[in-house]
Amino acid sequence: MPPIHEKVTFPGSSGTLSGNLQIPDGTPKGGVLLSHCFTCSKSFKVTRRLAAGIEAGGYTVLRYDFTGLGESEGDFAETNVTTNIADIVSAADYLDRRGFGPTAMVGHSLGGAATLLAAAGVPNARAVVAVAAPAGPEHIAHLFTQQDIDTALEHGRVAVSIAGRTFEISGEFFSDLERHCTERIAELGRPLLVVHGPPDTIVPISEGHKIFDTAQHPKWFAAIPDADHLFTKAGTAEKAAAAIVAFLDVFLS
Secondary structure, three states: OOOEEEEEEEEEEEEEEEEEEEEEOOOOOEEEEOOOOOOOOOHHHHHHHHHHHHHHHEEEEEEEEEHHOOOOOOOOOHHHHHHHHHHHHHHHHHHHOOOOOEEEEEEOOHHHHHHHHHHHOOEEEEEEEEEOOOHHHHHHHOOOOHHHHHHHHHEEEEEEEEEEEEEEEEHHHHHHHHHOOOHHHHHHOOOOOEEEOOOOOOOHHHHHHHHHHOOOOOOEEEEOOOOOOOOOOOOHHHHHHHHHHHHHHHHHO
């Protein structure tokens, strides 16, 4: 059958989440849950390019918006890594209920860190991919000034500008970062692929090495030449997707 792109909704941590389900031509090899970066959405260019490449490799892809972002319901200011993890588990459950197994989980940036943490709650996922991800969610704190953090903790919220857009961040968001640790990476219990670009200045490739060194075998590392954090250079997202497909072909077959 020809490829099908379907708009879908399913329950999240706080309201309904919006997603795009991309079903490839022919019989899918499996299903892939794709979680986007911090303050991004399922419609960001890097997310769409990764999804397109994975779909072209023969896998069904579910890309979706976290709570309070894109077309999903909820207040972004009330979200944190814990709610992100709950959203990932909900999205993985939806993909599984649609019958697109065997499944894998792919996350970009903070979405990758949250995916590593969420994997324990998704026992049916047979492989995990972290793309330009920090070893722990606490790394995201470097995007904010100490004054931003202090204001949020003291007054409950702070308005910050990220990539030219204004977001309200809660004090609970910063408090929640401290509740998550990298020890979960050593307990994944399934194959892991780390994808990172050496030129990444937002999340340096050293963070990818930390993930890789902490994880147990089997594990792969794909360093994508010329890839910055958002894979903006032509062809880099496609190379990342090709590495993901090669990994999935080995471990989901």
